Amino acid sequence: MRIEKTDFEGLLRIFPEVHRDDRGLFAELWQAARYEDLWPELSFVQDNFSVSKKGTLRGLHFQKKHPQGKLITVLEGEIFDVALDLRPSSKTFGRVYTVSLSADDLSQVYIPEGMAHGFLTLSPVARVFYRCTDFYYPDDEAGILFSDANLGIRWPEVGELTVSEKDRRAQTFFEWRQSVGL
Numbered sequence: 001m002r003i004e005k006t007d008f009e010g011l012l013r014i015f016p017e018v019h020r021d022d023r024g025l026f027a028e029l030w031q032a033a034r035y036e037d038l039w040p041e042l043s044f045v046q047d048n049f050s051v052s053k054k055g056t057l058r059g060l061h062f063q064k065k066h067p068q069g070k071l072i073t074v075l076e077g078e079i080f081d082v083a084l085d086l087r088p089s090s091k092t093f094g095r096v097y098t099v100s101l102s103a104d105d106l107s108q109v110y111i112p113e114g115m116a117h118g119f120l121t122l123s124p125v126a127r128v129f130y131r132c133t134d135f136y137y138p139d140d141e142a143g144i145l146f147s148d149a150n151l152g153i154r155w156p157e158v159g160e161l162t163v164s165e166k167d168r169r170a171q172t173f174f175e176w177r178q179s180v181g182l
């Protein structure tokens with residue numbers, strides 16, 4: 001297993017070892033002891049799973065008072081994953097991290113608490129499994145508009161998008177900053 005740091009504090013790329021043989025494959029997607037030195041205090045309390053057809057865009061979502069760290073693995077297909085840094089003290093505040101994640105190598109991204117998260121489905125189907133460091137609090141959820149031109153997210157061209165009404169009506173990054181006095 002290989003772990004790569006990124007320019008974003010706490011945001012990591014993880015490449016689990018994939019054991020392949022004539023039956024198929026086996027991989028450990030999480031093994032607490034192995035990450036102890038990296039994340040001594042990290043613990044997951046909720047596992048999520050979503051299935052999306054090509055062109056489905058979910059996000060950018062975050063929880064205000066109960067931020068969630070997310071360890072994301074694509075179990076089938078491929079997604080274009082996006083994280084927006086909402087941490088005012090971060091040197092990458094307001095910057096966006098993007099990465100394509102595929103079931104082909106089961107590579108993961110850990111998005112730390114304090115970032116908004118979303119993804120675009122690139123394959124006919126994407127089955128996304130992610131572990132969260134806090135519970136879901138629906139009343140605490142918020143979003144940032146995925147198409148906010150000021151964020152400069154270069155979403156891949158996949159044809160027609162499928163986006164929830166909630167996500168289409170999300171606030172821009174500037175509106176969010178104004179709402180929290182930043």
Ligand SMILES: Cc1cn([C@H]2C[C@H](O)[C@@H](COP(=O)(O)OP(=O)(O)O[C@H]3O[C@H](C)C(=O)[C@H](O)[C@H]3O)O2)c(=O)[nH]c1=O
Pocket residue numbers: 048050058059061062070117118119136164
């Ligand atoms: C997030 C969540 C949702 N739900 C229920 C609420 C709705 O009835 C249904 C779909 O929820 P939503 O449209 O918010 O699902 P996504 O658009 O995939 O939301 C996720 O999108 C981006 C990619 C994220 O990173 C977040 O984990 C999460 O916000 O599942 C739950 O029961 N528990 C949950 O933790």
